[in-house]
Amino acid sequence: MYTLRIPGTRIYVINSLDLIPVVQRQWRTLIFAPIQVKAAQAAMGVSKETIAILEHDMVTESGFVNGMVKATHPTMSNGPALDALNAKAFEVFDDTLSGLTAPTNISMFKWIDGQIMRATTDAVYGPSNPMRDARNLEAWHKYHPAIMLLMLDILPQNIFFKAAVRSRQHLIKSFAKYYRDGGYKQGSAYIQQFTEHCISQKIPQNDIPRLLVGTVFNNVANTVPSAFWVIYHIFSDPVVLQECRNEVLQAVQDDQGGTSTIDLTFVLNSCPILLSTYHEVFRFHGMANSVRVVSEDHMLDNRYLVKKGGLIMISARAQHSNPTVWGENVDVFYHKRFVKQPGSGKRPNPIAFRGFGGGTTLCPGRHFATSEILMLTTLLLLRFDIRPADGMPWVLPSTAKSSQAEAMEQPDDDINIELVLRPEAIGRDWRVAFSGQRGAESLVQN
Numbered sequence: 001m002y003t004l005r006i007p008g009t010r011i012y013v014i015n016s017l018d019l020i021p022v023v024q025r026q027w028r029t030l031i032f033a034p035i036q037v038k039a040a041q042a043a044m045g046v047s048k049e050t051i052a053i054l055e056h057d058m059v060t061e062s063g064f065v066n067g068m069v070k071a072t073h074p075t076m077s078n079g080p081a082l083d084a085l086n087a088k089a090f091e092v093f094d095d096t097l098s099g100l101t102a103p104t105n106i107s108m109f110k111w112i113d114g115q116i117m118r119a120t121t122d123a124v125y126g127p128s129n130p131m132r133d134a135r136n137l138e139a140w141h142k143y144h145p146a147i148m149l150l151m152l153d154i155l156p157q158n159i160f161f162k163a164a165v166r167s168r169q170h171l172i173k174s175f176a177k178y179y180r181d182g183g184y185k186q187g188s189a190y191i192q193q194f195t196e197h198c199i200s201q202k203i204p205q206n207d208i209p210r211l212l213v214g215t216v217f218n219n220v221a222n223t224v225p226s227a228f229w230v231i232y233h234i235f236s237d238p239v240v241l242q243e244c245r246n247e248v249l250q251a252v253q254d255d256q257g258g259t260s261t262i263d264l265t266f267v268l269n270s271c272p273i274l275l276s277t278y279h280e281v282f283r284f285h286g287m288a289n290s291v292r293v294v295s296e297d298h299m300l301d302n303r304y305l306v307k308k309g310g311l312i313m314i315s316a317r318a319q320h321s322n323p324t325v326w327g328e329n330v331d332v333f334y335h336k337r338f339v340k341q342p343g344s345g346k347r348p349n350p351i352a353f354r355g356f357g358g359g360t361t362l363c364p365g366r367h368f369a370t371s372e373i374l375m376l377t378t379l380l381l382l383r384f385d386i387r388p389a390d391g392m393p394w395v396l397p398s399t400a401k402s403s404q405a406e407a408m409e410q411p412d413d414d415i416n417i418e419l420v421l422r423p424e425a426i427g428r429d430w431r432v433a434f435s436g437q438r439g440a441e442s443l444v445q446n
């Protein structure tokens with residue numbers, strides 16, 4: 001651990017693996033809620049009245065923030081609510097892919113962005129999903145890149161971030177209509193619980209749409225680049241491609257009427273190389289910074305004094321690049337790193353894997369994000385060949401311009417690719433089935 005002293009605050013950077021569980025256990029003292037309050041104020045622009053409600057109790061489940069965790073987390077983690085999200089996402093993917101009967105050139109990131117945005121928001125917000133509107137998508141693409149700078153809250157928003165604030169206003173107006181018309185009542189269990197929690201906590205009516213706009217960030221911002229890297233690393237390497245394709249082929253039942261049914265539970269539990277590649281993407285490209293605020297002076301692990309008002313920071317990058325945990329090939333993308341090898345000795349310490357954060361704020365959307373990304377990947381594996389357009393080789397994009405607001409690196413440049421329907425997929429219809437509960441083993445951060 002070391003301390004960065006910057007004017008007005010101290011940042012305690014935790015790099016030691018042993019201290020991570022110690023920090024996470026102190027969630028009542030080293031708290032996440034102030035970061036969420038800052039996001040609501042600076043990035044979503046809620047009123048002082050709402051801030052007071054959010055700040056009233058930042059520790060117990062009677063308070064807004066932890067009460068929200070209690071109300072919404074079960075609606076994203078397992079069972080019928082998760083199956084409903086996945087079923088809707090499948091419909092969107094299938095609809096697009098069924099239209100791609102002739103070879104099609106696309107910009108890979110832009111296309112994945114569009115697919116994940118539509119599938120996720122249709123699944124979450126239901127039939128009145130405001131993000132179906134092209135003007136809202138345009139507004140989102142102007143607002144989203146400014147979120148990190150808005151969060152820093154050092155420059156006047158109306159002068160320096162005019163376009164982003166105007167776009168946010170556009171989105172708020174649309175989510176206000178969604179809320180006023182009761183659109184959320186036909187949405188997912190998650191968005192129903194979210195909205196009802198805001199109402200029961202007496203959040204002012206004008207601010208509920210602002211908080212709903214905030215959910216768009218949680219729902220899509222990280223899923224898009226994660227899906228991009230998973231698809232990139234699989235399709236750009238013939239060995240990875242063949243091994244993953246062989247696995248997902250076993251999840252498909254073809255009937256004689258021309259319908260192929262994919263068992264999503266099989267994909268999520270019984271495709272070890274695909275799952276390992278997925279986790280390696282998070283290790284290799286994951287950059288989540290878990291930030292906590294020190295709410296009172298505290299002696300961490302009876303050794304280090306952390307002072308009230310300071311920030312604790314746990315960097316995923318520091319953990320993911322540690323050779324003592326991951327071995328000498330830490331700098332290499334090794335798709336089988338997470339495959340359990342019988343008799344191969346110790347597995348990497350799971351605490352060093354922070355793709356979805358950790359502790360009490362471990363991402364509640366990780367099951368949905370995982371199944372959504374692996375469902376799109378599986379559909380592509382089964383139905384399409386993908387190669388860079390114009391005979392170019394695959395080139396790993398740089399990531400230097402990645403926004404630090406996100407938990408996943410973003411590519412600096414897009415890749416033009418060609419999607420070609422595989423001969424064995426021509427004329428088939430596709431379905432998805434869920435054969436049961438997720439197994440305990442499938443995610444490193446289960």
Ligand code: HEM
Pocket residue numbers: 032069076218219220222223226288289290291355356357358360361362363364365366368369370407408
């Ligand atoms: C690959 C995609 C995703 C990644 C990499 C990701 C990553 C993360 C991380 C790192 C955190 C912890 C923040 C911290 O502790 O500082 C987090 C929290 C959160 N994520 Fe995700 N996330 C993803 C997808 C989703 C999705 C799809 C949803 C919703 C459907 C979601 C909802 C949330 C929420 C609500 C929190 C706050 C948790 C709390 O208040 O305790 N995430 N996510």
